[in-house]
Amino acid sequence: MHPVRPLELEFCGERYAVEPGAEFRIGREGDLVVDENPYLHRTFLTLSEEFGLWWLANVGHLLTATVTDATGAVQAWLAPGARIPVVFETLHVMFSAGSTTYDFTIHAGGDFFRTSVSAQSEVGGTTVLPVTLTTSQRQLIVALSEGVLTQSLPGRGEVPSSADAATRLGWSMTTFNRKLDNVCDKLDRIGVSGLRGGRGRLAVNRRARLVEYAVATRLVSREDLPLLDREADGPAPVDGD
Structure with a gap:
């Protein structure tokens, strides 16, 4: 050996x-x-x-x-x-x-396995891998991930409260919480762990887990940050957005 x-x-x-x-x-x-x-x-x-x-x-x-x-x-x-x-x-x-x-x-200086990036696709103007996100769902994830994505030196970043993220997007708390539920449910259905608690109860730390998954798997990146200013002064999104 x-x-x-x-x-x-x-x-x-x-x-x-x-x-x-x-x-x-x-x-x-x-x-x-x-x-x-x-x-x-x-x-x-x-x-x-x-x-x-x-x-x-x-x-x-x-x-x-x-x-x-x-x-x-x-x-x-x-x-x-x-x-x-x-x-x-x-x-x-x-x-x-x-x-x-x-x-x-x-x-590690060497690897036992090699991976390649899967082909990405365009769905409704949104690049997705591996799950389809609506524009408003992507906006929510980017708002929660902004502190991590904008680090000048990778290592640590802050995850905002739901209230601060909703304010950043110009949404009501009702809209934000509904969208957060939808995103967590969608990722939970494809097998992402840590976004739901036992017996259907949403996990307390799901925002942090969502940020970890989204940033680590490149579901969102710095290139998505302009989404935070998209229609910032417009009406809040509806369920189908």
Whole structure:
């Protein structure tokens, strides 16, 4: 069995070497101190080698992480107690603690699998992959993701409250909540985890999870930011928008 290569982790413009033979801890304390955010576990994620592979593990008990390859085509939801092998040359990791969303990148220097970006299609003037979104649904996601998409240096961004996002769009809270329900239901139906709670109850942290999924899988990007100013002074959207 060949020895595993060292990893390199990139966070907020800084790079950290992850060497074989020792566990690398990520959280409020550890080898990578993400933030002093009290909602963040002291040790949330770890990187360690086993069976000739690097593994990313969630050792926390409340928070989850969204993990994608460089293209965003492969996506996994890393729940507490779960772990995933680092099999791509580049792995992006996003997670939220309170109203703050964090992201970092793992560079492996080689990969076991390769992915390609699926063909995108135009539906009603909206580019979609892999789910069809109406213009107003995309506006909602972009409004929630604006703080992450506009980071001058990737690493952390704020997710606005529903009230602030509704104000940004010029919508009433009733319209915003209805659209949020519709988007979460649509993504839940295609298998996106974490957007609904048990027995049909919507999850409390669904806004943060929605941002993680949308940004990590390239469902929205910086190119969508102009949507926030589209018809900002016009009437609120109706259900079919």
